[in-house]
């Protein structure tokens with residue numbers, strides 16, 4: 001299995017595939033589930049941006065390694081992590097001896113669909129809005145849609161909403177290894193269509209939706225969105241698509 005140690009914020013981050021057997025790993029402070037290809041994506045995305053990504057929120061802390069990595073490549077000012085897991089005090093201790101000290105907040109035991117909790121976090125840390133939101137949490141369609149509807153209204157114009165690992169339904173490695181978790185679940189790919197429909201109806205709310213093999217990126221437009229936002233209710237749908245039609249000859 002491939003892994004490597006990536007330096008970030010003065011820490012050693014072990015980067016590894018989400019699934020698979022780990023050989024004896026080299027010395028490290030934290031673990032991040034972003035492999036070489038995913039890190040290349042991130043580095044290309046932030047390289048040469050005109051506006052900085054200062055204020056960032058990541059859904060999905062796991063073993064803590066991705067926050068310092070994202071913080072460092074974005075040259076961010078403040079980052080917040082959210083996870084449904086119980087608090088792991090080692091993560092906070094480790095961040096406090098990194099260059100992120102005083103520039104982060106962690107919210108454990110918080111569900112990505114908990115509107116009141118997410119709103120309270122945004123109001124506490126980002127009253128003037130966010131530059132980037134990254135959803136690397138449950139990767140389930142309903143949860144991911146709900147988080148988007150809660151958080152997207154808080155992005156600044158030109159800000160990025162990035163949904164990672166959306167393609168598990170069509171990606172043999174991911175699909176097979178995570179089969180139990182995702183069996184019978186609707187494919188996240190549907191969200192690409194929904195977001196594209198919302199953009200077509202309200203091109204001043206969303207200026208761009210792009211998808212690569214693993215990630216969906218939504219760029220916030222200049223017009224304020226309603227809050228609460230509902231993708232399907234705010235989409236004009238004269239000719240509703242039927243996913244079964246996609247399979248027709």
Ligand SMILES: C[S@@+](CC[C@H](N)C(=O)[O-])C[C@H]1O[C@@H](n2cnc3c(N)ncnc32)[C@H](O)[C@@H]1O
Nearest residue numbers: 032033060061062066083084111112136137138
């Ligand atoms: C893929 S891991 C995150 C990996 C991390 N971002 C990284 O790159 O190292 C997914 C995380 O999302 C969390 N999670 C799953 N369902 C969630 C939910 N409903 N709300 C919040 N967090 C959730 C899991 O506990 C897990 O830690």
